[in-house]
Amino acid sequence: MNEGGAGKRALCLRLKIAKMSPVMKIKAAAMMVLGWAVPGLGHAAQKKYVRGAVFFVCISAMTALGLALGGRIYPFQTENPLTILAFFADIGNGLLYVLSRFLPIGVGDLKLATFEFGTAFVAGAGLLNFLIALDAHDIAAGTKS
Numbered sequence: 001m002n003e004g005g006a007g008k009r010a011l012c013l014r015l016k017i018a019k020m021s022p023v024m025k026i027k028a029a030a031m032m033v034l035g036w037a038v039p040g041l042g043h044a045a046q047k048k049y050v051r052g053a054v055f056f057v058c059i060s061a062m063t064a065l066g067l068a069l070g071g072r073i074y075p076f077q078t079e080n081p082l083t084i085l086a087f088f089a090d091i092g093n094g095l096l097y098v099l100s101r102f103l104p105i106g107v108g109d110l111k112l113a114t115f116e117f118g119t120a121f122v123a124g125a126g127l128l129n130f131l132i133a134l135d136a137h138d139i140a141a142g143t144k145s
Contacts, residue, residue, distance in 0.1 A: 020141060028140035035133035037094040042136025055132050062125040063093060071118025072108025073100040086119070092126030 020028070035042025039059035044052035073093070074086040090106075091097050100106045106122065109115060138144040 024141065028137050031140040032133045032137035035136035036092070036129065039094070039129050039132055042133060043139070046136065046139055048139065059125050059129050059132065062121055062128070063096060066118045066121025066123075066125060067106055069114040069118030069121065070109040070112035071106065071115065071120070071122040073097060073106030073122055075101065086123055089123035089126045092128075092130040093122065094129060097126070 031042040031045060033042075034045055038056070040052035040054070040056035042052070043049075043055060073090045073096075074083050076087045077083045093100075096105070108119065112118075135144070
């Protein structure tokens, strides 16, 4: 493997980001926040409509399936370290997480045999949405097309 090539590419990306204007940095951050709030919105705002629609449909379907299976959206709790990790995964669901704090969404039902699967789907959708938001940032920053 050519490790020198990967190092040069990483250096080029760092230099490219360092040379970005403040307006481009703000735009990139805004696209990331939009992408976090609603899956695919950061891409749609950059006229990548098909990619944004695919991300929205996939992440929304994964979250909806998780909730339909009786999955839980965890609030921030310090009693159990694993619930802290679940909180950070769930917060990736953006506005759905915010809504779940005010509405009875994602309360979970431990009696269901599918509870764990549903919770894993919701957490997985949140983690994937973090990656999608970072992808929207990279496109806006010009490091990816």
